[in-house]
Amino acid sequence: MARKNAFYAQSGGVTAVINASAAGVIEAARENKKHIGKVYAGRNGIIGALLEELIDTSKESKATVAALKHTPGGAFGSCRFKLKDLDSSRREYERLIEVFKAHDIGYFFYNGGGDSADTCLKVSQLSEKMGYPIQAIHVPKTVDNDLPITDVSPGFGSVAKYTAICAKEAGLDVASMCATSTKVFVMEVMGRHAGWIAAAAGLAQEQAGDPPHIILFPEIAFNREKFLKKVQQTVKKNGYCVVVVSEGARDKDGVFLADAGSVDAFGHKQLGGVAPVLAQMVKDELGYKYHWAVADYLQRSARHIASAVDVAQAYAVGRAAVEMAVAGKNAVMPAIIRGKGKKYSWTIEEAPLSKVANVEKKMPRSFISSDGFSITQAGRDYLAPLIEGEDYPPYKNGIPQYARPKLEAVPKKLKGKFVL
Amino acid sequence: MARKNAFYAQSGGVTAVINASAAGVIEAARENKKHIGKVYAGRNGIIGALLEELIDTSKESKATVAALKHTPGGAFGSCRFKLKDLDSSRREYERLIEVFKAHDIGYFFYNGGGDSADTCLKVSQLSEKMGYPIQAIHVPKTVDNDLPITDVSPGFGSVAKYTAICAKEAGLDVASMCATSTKVFVMEVMGRHAGWIAAAAGLAQEQAGDPPHIILFPEIAFNREKFLKKVQQTVKKNGYCVVVVSEGARDKDGVFLADAGSVDAFGHKQLGGVAPVLAQMVKDELGYKYHWAVADYLQRSARHIASAVDVAQAYAVGRAAVEMAVAGKNAVMPAIIRGKGKKYSWTIEEAPLSKVANVEKKMPRSFISSDGFSITQAGRDYLAPLIEGEDYPPYKNGIPQYARPKLEAVPKKLKGKFVL
Numbered sequence: 001m002a003r004k005n006a007f008y009a010q011s012g013g014v015t016a017v018i019n020a021s022a023a024g025v026i027e028a029a030r031e032n033k034k035h036i037g038k039v040y041a042g043r044n045g046i047i048g049a050l051l052e053e054l055i056d057t058s059k060e061s062k063a064t065v066a067a068l069k070h071t072p073g074g075a076f077g078s079c080r081f082k083l084k085d086l087d088s089s090r091r092e093y094e095r096l097i098e099v100f101k102a103h104d105i106g107y108f109f110y111n112g113g114g115d116s117a118d119t120c121l122k123v124s125q126l127s128e129k130m131g132y133p134i135q136a137i138h139v140p141k142t143v144d145n146d147l148p149i150t151d152v153s154p155g156f157g158s159v160a161k162y163t164a165i166c167a168k169e170a171g172l173d174v175a176s177m178c179a180t181s182t183k184v185f186v187m188e189v190m191g192r193h194a195g196w197i198a199a200a201a202g203l204a205q206e207q208a209g210d211p212p213h214i215i216l217f218p219e220i221a222f223n224r225e226k227f228l229k230k231v232q233q234t235v236k237k238n239g240y241c242v243v244v245v246s247e248g249a250r251d252k253d254g255v256f257l258a259d260a261g262s263v264d265a266f267g268h269k270q271l272g273g274v275a276p277v278l279a280q281m282v283k284d285e286l287g288y289k290y291h292w293a294v295a296d297y298l299q300r301s302a303r304h305i306a307s308a309v310d311v312a313q314a315y316a317v318g319r320a321a322v323e324m325a326v327a328g329k330n331a332v333m334p335a336i337i338r339g340k341g342k343k344y345s346w347t348i349e350e351a352p353l354s355k356v357a358n359v360e361k362k363m364p365r366s367f368i369s370s371d372g373f374s375i376t377q378a379g380r381d382y383l384a385p386l387i388e389g390e391d392y393p394p395y396k397n398g399i400p401q402y403a404r405p406k407l408e409a410v411p412k413k414l415k416g417k418f419v420l
Numbered sequence: 421m422a423r424k425n426a427f428y429a430q431s432g433g434v435t436a437v438i439n440a441s442a443a444g445v446i447e448a449a450r451e452n453k454k455h456i457g458k459v460y461a462g463r464n465g466i467i468g469a470l471l472e473e474l475i476d477t478s479k480e481s482k483a484t485v486a487a488l489k490h491t492p493g494g495a496f497g498s499c500r501f502k503l504k505d506l507d508s509s510r511r512e513y514e515r516l517i518e519v520f521k522a523h524d525i526g527y528f529f530y531n532g533g534g535d536s537a538d539t540c541l542k543v544s545q546l547s548e549k550m551g552y553p554i555q556a557i558h559v560p561k562t563v564d565n566d567l568p569i570t571d572v573s574p575g576f577g578s579v580a581k582y583t584a585i586c587a588k589e590a591g592l593d594v595a596s597m598c599a600t601s602t603k604v605f606v607m608e609v610m611g612r613h614a615g616w617i618a619a620a621a622g623l624a625q626e627q628a629g630d631p632p633h634i635i636l637f638p639e640i641a642f643n644r645e646k647f648l649k650k651v652q653q654t655v656k657k658n659g660y661c662v663v664v665v666s667e668g669a670r671d672k673d674g675v676f677l678a679d680a681g682s683v684d685a686f687g688h689k690q691l692g693g694v695a696p697v698l699a700q701m702v703k704d705e706l707g708y709k710y711h712w713a714v715a716d717y718l719q720r721s722a723r724h725i726a727s728a729v730d731v732a733q734a735y736a737v738g739r740a741a742v743e744m745a746v747a748g749k750n751a752v753m754p755a756i757i758r759g760k761g762k763k764y765s766w767t768i769e770e771a772p773l774s775k776v777a778n779v780e781k782k783m784p785r786s787f788i789s790s791d792g793f794s795i796t797q798a799g800r801d802y803l804a805p806l807i808e809g810e811d812y813p814p815y816k817n818g819i820p821q822y823a824r825p826k827l828e829a830v831p832k833k834l835k836g837k838f839v840l
Contacts, residue, residue, distance in 0.1 A: 047600065072589050169718070172822060176464075176494030203818070295713060296711050399588060400585060
């Protein structure tokens with residue numbers, strides 16, 4: 001194949017390590033100049049392609065690209081924008097082809113989760129179905145850890161580490177105050193559909209009695225009585241109770257606890273926040289003084305305490321995507337495969353996108369204890385290696401020094417404006 | 421003075437570095453065996469003295485005491501319990517003397533904030549007023565940074581660093597998503613009376629346009645119209661807006677924004693959470709998609725990213741307290757004094773407790789910009805050195821390894837039970 005330019009885009013919610021994947025793609029592409037010309041990044045993801053807003057990553061210095069490895073957020077901008085199938089979104093796909101053609105793009109690297117894998121699969125079919133020759137490779141990313149085949153989704157390991165550390169640290173705080181003050185601490189973490197992130201907090205528990213004492217998963221229907229009883233038992237036994245709750249915790253009818261909660265002064269339903277709902281429930285029913293935290297974006301942007309394993313894997317899938325492209329592959333995703341044996345090891349293998357798109361990996365029920373409030377040894381065995389190692393960013397004046405890419409625009413070549 | 425045992429207690433809200441002060445006290449006491457016998461720590465603070473629940477720190481290994489330097493929370497337990505003046509709380513002071521006498525305690529080290537300084541001052545007067553010879557030294561601690569004389573209160577530097585890092589990291593996250601998703605991110609930090617912690621988030625702003633774009637201080641009356649206008653302007657200019665808000669933000673009538681907010685499904689006032697109130701206000705009035713976070717205990721327990729300067733100062737005031745005691749001092753507090761000159765330096769000097777107790781250090785108005793939404797260069801000059809350096813704890817299996825003291829109880833010598 002003749003030398004072609006590459007398009008790279010970040011998609012969906014960003015992570016602490018998605019830029020490490022970007023660095024992997026860009027660095028590997030620079031080492032494969034025979035096949036790949038320039039890497040153009042979409043400004044704000046796939047929207048950048050549709051609007052012909054491309055960023056010329058060749059203008060970024062070697063140091064800046066290297067610094068992406070320790071920079072959270074999505075350096076080129078991401079978006080929540082889903083392309084439908086080739087027929088329903090024909091106008092968009094035709095526009096993509098128009099832009100790709102104008103900029104001589106023959107490689108499409110899409111860095112995202114499940115929805116993006118689906119889009120990437122559609123793009124991979126453009127050659128066959130719409131006659132434009134392109135190779136599309138999906139670069140896995142999502143804190144939700146719900147991509148199939150790959151043992152873990154890059155981004156998850158770091159949020160898992162953050163959650164475990166926070167549970168441990170806040171637990172020590174509450175333990176010291178519980179004699180006369182806060183007895184129950186509720187920490188809300190991400191996970192609308194699955195409890196992977198909440199489960200990771202369980203790693204903070206290194207000895208019996210350690211926090212977190214209760215984990216609430218979306219997978220286990222919330223039972224008010226059982227929960228309150230467990231809180232009370234825990235406070236009676238340990239003096240305090242640390243609860244980690246998935247934002248997606250719900251009751252047996254599937255109603256999110258966060259929605260069951262409060263209305264504002266105007267009678268509007270208050271959006272979000274399962275932690276305050278649970279804290280208030282504990283106060284009302286058991287009378288315990290509480291505190292609560294909602295980590296929200298802090299958890300997925302906490303590059304300052306990223307998992308070294310996660311950073312290495314995010315970078316590696318970026319590089320592997322380019323290597324697969326250069327090897328002529330299409331419609332594939334580099335997947336992380338866990339080695340057998342006690343000592344954790346991993347390799348990267350090729351997964352067909354057709355088996356990735358629209359398949360959601362669930363957390364096995366065997367990872368959750370029978371009472372539904374903690375993780376099992378099997379869960380622990382899976383999660384523990386993913387948070388291994390600390391990959392600290394460089395600091396100056398006490399502040400992490402994150403990359404500041406130039407984000408130089410590629411001059412537009414097309415006339416006419418595309419309306420999203 | 422003959423050799424006497426020492427009593428050490430942690431008081432009020434704990435911090436990421438209060439145990440470093442404990443380590444300073446214990447290590448320095450061990451080096452001064454000629455004057456100081458054993459260091460008994462109050463289990464759960466001063467309550468431990470009243471209940472004769474003392475922990476024998478001499479049973480802790482050298483390694484455990486050293487590990488306290490990197491362990492958050494209050495290792496011996498803290499409490500919120502205020503002793504009044506000698507007349508009003510005569511029963512309590514008599515009990516203290518009884519317990520001190522029973523355990524041959526001649527030194528009282530009290531590790532806390534403003535209220536505790538007041539208690540410590542009262543205890544220092546026990547010799548003169550109630551005939552029990554004791555030297556009382558206050559060891560400064562509070563994330564609120566409101567102790568006078570000392571340039572900074574140990575504990576503040578680490579929460580300041582945490583806040584600045586979170587604002588930077590979450591800012592990068594929002595910046596990448598704002599084209600199609602979240603445009604406004606609100607992060608709530610501690611500070612019921614003063615905006616020191618919120619101000620520190622301003623250190624994240626290294627270049628113009630960097631987040632945080634708006635800081636809301638308790639010192640500046642909240643003006644709804646001005647705030648919304650600033651949010652709108654910021655989103656129009658930068659595409660997104662990061663707001664850092666003190667939990668104590670209030671309107672011109674002194675009403676906390678957190679209280680002005682929501683009621684739960686049963687009509688109860690929802691406790692706490694100014695971040696969701698502001699986020700909802702932005703959504704209702706400007707229509708922007710939002711996210712919000714409430715860091716709560718995560719911020720003051722974040723030992724994993726403690727400021728090295730803060731850790732060093734917390735340890736140093738613990739040591740200095742013992743040195744002052746050995747030198748025969750009473751009713752004093754080791755204060756951190758900032759050196760003159762551009763390069764940051766600090767020394768420890770002796771401050772009379774009479775000038776510390778019941779005096780609240782306010783944040784100078786000159787640290788807040790004239791529009792009330794950010795910090796000035798003067799504020800920056802004060803804050804920046806306090807977050808310098810990273811003092812990482814050791815890790816094992818991806819989890820910080822915090823001290824697990826034995827907390828061995830000193831056998832009780834008194835009959836009869838004291839009721840709090």
